[in-house]
Amino acid sequence: MAPVDVAALLTTAEKGAKDKLKSTHVAKEVDPELDLGNLLGSDLQPIDVREFMKDREAFLKNLARDNTQLLFNAIWKLPTERCEGLVLATLPESRTVIPREKPVPKPKPPTKWEEFAKRKGIKNRKRERLVLDKNTQEWKPRYGYKRANDDTKDWLLEVPANADPYEDQFAKKIEAKKERVAKNEYQRLRNIARNKKIAMPDKLLAPTATRPSKEQVSVKLNLSRVSTASVGKFTEMLPKEKLPKKTGKKRKFEPVVGDLSGERSRNLELAMKIARKEPLDITKALNQHIAETEKSASEANKMGAGKGRKSKGKGNSGKAGRSVGKKKKGKRN
Amino acid sequence: MRCQGKHQGSLAFACCRWQITNFEPALVVQEPRELCLRKTRTFKMRPLTEEETRSVFEKLANYIGENIKLLIDRPDGNFCFRLHQERVYYISEEIMRKATNIGRDNLISVGTCIGKFTKTRRFRLHITALDFMAPYAKYKLWVKPSGEQSFLYGNHILKASLGRITENTPQYQGVIIYSMSDLPLGFGATSRSTQDCRRANPTDIVCFHQADVGEYLRSENTLT
Numbered sequence: 222m223a224p225v226d227v228a229a230l231l232t233t234a235e236k237g238a239k240d241k242l243k244s245t246h247v248a249k250e251v252d253p254e255l256d257l258g259n260l261l262g263s264d265l266q267p268i269d270v271r272e273f274m275k276d277r278e279a280f281l282k283n284l285a286r287d288n289t290q291l292l293f294n295a296i297w298k299l300p301t302e303r304c305e306g307l308v309l310a311t312l313p314e315s316r317t318v319i320p321r322e323k324p325v326p327k328p329k330p331p332t333k334w335e336e337f338a339k340r341k342g343i344k345n346r347k348r349e350r351l352v353l354d355k356n357t358q359e360w361k362p363r364y365g366y367k368r369a370n371d372d373t374k375d376w377l378l379e380v381p382a383n384a385d386p387y388e389d390q391f392a393k394k395i396e397a398k399k400e401r402v403a404k405n406e407y408q409r410l411r412n413i414a415r416n417k418k419i420a421m422p423d424k425l426l427a428p429t430a431t432r433p434s435k436e437q438v439s440v441k442l443n444l445s446r447v448s449t450a451s452v453g454k455f456t457e458m459l460p461k462e463k464l465p466k467k468t469g470k471k472r473k474f475e476p477v478v479g480d481l482s483g484e485r486s487r488n489l490e491l492a493m494k495i496a497r498k499e500p501l502d503i504t505k506a507l508n509q510h511i512a513e514t515e516k517s518a519s520e521a522n523k524m525g526a527g528k529g530r531k532s533k534g535k536g537n538s539g540k541a542g543r544s545v546g547k548k549k550k551g552k553r554n
Numbered sequence: 555m556r557c558q559g560k561h562q563g564s565l566a567f568a569c570c571r572w573q574i575t576n577f578e579p580a581l582v583v584q585e586p587r588e589l590c591l592r593k594t595r596t597f598k599m600r601p602l603t604e605e606e607t608r609s610v611f612e613k614l615a616n617y618i619g620e621n622i623k624l625l626i627d628r629p630d631g632n633f634c635f636r637l638h639q640e641r642v643y644y645i646s647e648e649i650m651r652k653a654t655n656i657g658r659d660n661l662i663s664v665g666t667c668i669g670k671f672t673k674t675r676r677f678r679l680h681i682t683a684l685d686f687m688a689p690y691a692k693y694k695l696w697v698k699p700s701g702e703q704s705f706l707y708g709n710h711i712l713k714a715s716l717g718r719i720t721e722n723t724p725q726y727q728g729v730i731i732y733s734m735s736d737l738p739l740g741f742g743a744t745s746r747s748t749q750d751c752r753r754a755n756p757t758d759i760v761c762f763h764q765a766d767v768g769e770y771l772r773s774e775n776t777l778t
Contacts, residue, residue: 475601478651481634484601488611488626488635491604495611496620505724508747512722515749 245294247287255295258315262292330416333408373398439465598658599638599650609677610635610642610668614687616728617741621690641670641778642677644686663778679741681765682777684730688738691730693720695742695761702733706768711742714756723748729761740766 251266264284273280299310331339338344351360354369361369378390414421425440433441443465447453475484602610614622625633625644632647638661645653645665653664666686669679697705701715717734725747731739742761744751751760769777 472603474603477598477600477636478654481632481647484634485626485632487604488607489623491607492611492615492622492626493620495608495615496622502724504747508724508749509722511749 243286243290245290247290247294249287249291253288253291255292256315256317257292257295257299258313259317259319260292260296260312261315261317262288264288332412333415599636599653599661599664602635602637602642606637606642606671606675606677607635609671609675613669613677613679617687617692617730618690619692621692624690625686635668636664637671638664641680642668644668644683667778679765680777681740681767681769684738684740684765684767687741688730688732693723693727693729693744694732695719695723695729695744696732696734696736697739699734702739705731705739705763706766708763708766708768708772710745710759710763711761712756713751713754713758713760716751716760719744719748719751719760721748725750728764731761731766738767740764740768 249266253262253264253266255262268284296310296312299312301308301310303309348363350363352363352369353359354361356370359369361367363369378394380386380388380390384390411421423440425437426444429437446456449456611622614625618625634645634647634650636643636645636650638658641663643663643665644667649665653661666682667680668683668686669677671677695711696717696719697711698715698717701711701717704715705711711731720729723729723744725744727744729742729744731742733739741764743764744761745759746754754760
């Protein structure tokens with residue numbers, strides 16, 4: 222009884238297993254569309270509504286299993302390779318375009334230098350990362366840890382001809398480097414502030430360790446001029462001082478049309494002022510003087526030559542008469 | 555396209571004056587555009603500012619002196635000065651009001667162009683102003699018929715072609731040039747005073763050329 226039972230059990234178990242393991246072959250009226258690159262299969266066959274209504278769960282499960290089987294069949298047809306006991310299939314390029322999850326990253330806002338470089342057409346040259354170290358004849362990184370031609374490790378430094386001989390050149394070098402790093406950091410922060418549109422203090426208004434430049438002085442001076450309660454209305458002018466051209470005021474023009482009488486009267490006033498303004502022009506005055514003397518001289522000539530000849534007696538008689546009279550007077554007395 | 559204006563020869567999309575010469579699309583795209591595009595801004599017609607009025611009047615006063623007020627205050631109607639695209643126009647009020655209906659890009663000229671402001675904001679008279687200046691001229695210079703052509707070609711006036719000149723004309727004075735038949739021909743600036751002219755050699759320049767009616771032909775495309 223027992224062995225029979227075992228055999229029967231085995232057969233039923235085998236049968237059950239066979240039932241469970243369905244065939245890999247799936248028959249479908251419409252072939253599903255497979256995109257192996259994405260491991261995606263889409264079933265194009267219409268649903269048999271009658272079957273579906275009988276038992277929904279079972280129908281869907283069955284359908285899913287069949288379609289998955291088809292997908293796997295297609296995958297097994299792909300070229301495979303064996304690696305560390307695993308079978309790997311190489312998937313083809315995906316065909317379905319899937320929208321990306323996150324928005325496309327925005328391009329980084331350009332730094333001030335990048336903007337300048339673009340304007341001037343300066344392009345970045347790619348340099349090799351490794352360079353040959355002169356001393357060791359080895360290839361080492363251009364910069365950073367264990368760099369080639371490391372000038373920070375110099376044990377000897379030349380004292381420039383015009384430098385103070387007691388100045389520490391090593392300390393000076395370190396200081397210069399620190400200064401450069403600080404400047405870079407400052408510019409980085411300025412770039413961030415610029416791109417985020419944060420108000421920054423004017424570069425020219427920042428306090429300076431050394432003597433301020435001419436530009437800095439003028440900017441500060443012009444700012445201090447308007448930094449009064451009356452916005453610089455009563456600020457006294459220094460002798461020969463020139464007002465800055467950029468006052469920050471927006472240009473405001475008169476209206477194009479409207480009452481023109483005001484404009485006309487203003488223009489008239491200005492015209493009169495300009496016409497009246499005739500400072501003593503020395504050359505002009507001199508020319509006028511020369512002209513007058515020449516004129517009078519020529520007239521005198523005419524008087525002496527032409528006129529005199531015509532009416533000699535008249536002219537002479539007057540002069541003579543006067544002189545004669547005087548003489549006579551004298552004689553009489 | 556190559557710029558014919560300030561950016562001589564540089565490629566440009568649009569500029570004050572440009573010309574199409576062997577159009578190279580690939581090159582044009584590569585070229586930085588903002589250089590010349592900056593020049594293309596248009597100016598709205600507007601009254602002159604005080605500073606501009608001053609420079610215009612100072613220039614006019616050089617030729618007609620206090621007679622400017624006759625231009626401003628006219629019995630036959632209201633006239634005004636307007637700036638449009640860096641040019642100064644002398645317009646009757648009525649026409650100016652009508653002109654405001656025309657878009658600034660489309661308005662090429664209105665009234666009489668007196669002159670233009672250079673890029674350094676100096677005022678330069680145009681020959682078109684002659685009609686308004688000639689009746690009020692303070693100092694005049696008459697050119698002999700033999701020298702007329704030379705002057706109308708843009709040359710200075712030599713002593714040889716000097717017909718007559720107003721008495722007491724100072725040196726470097728703005729004068730209106732007339733033909734012997736009293737036809738106004740242009741503007742000039744005397745290089746010598748009247749007295750000095752008498753002593754000058756026949757080949758000496760007595761008056762520097764500034765503008766002449768020949769420009770109506772020579773610079774037809776720039777006069778508005």
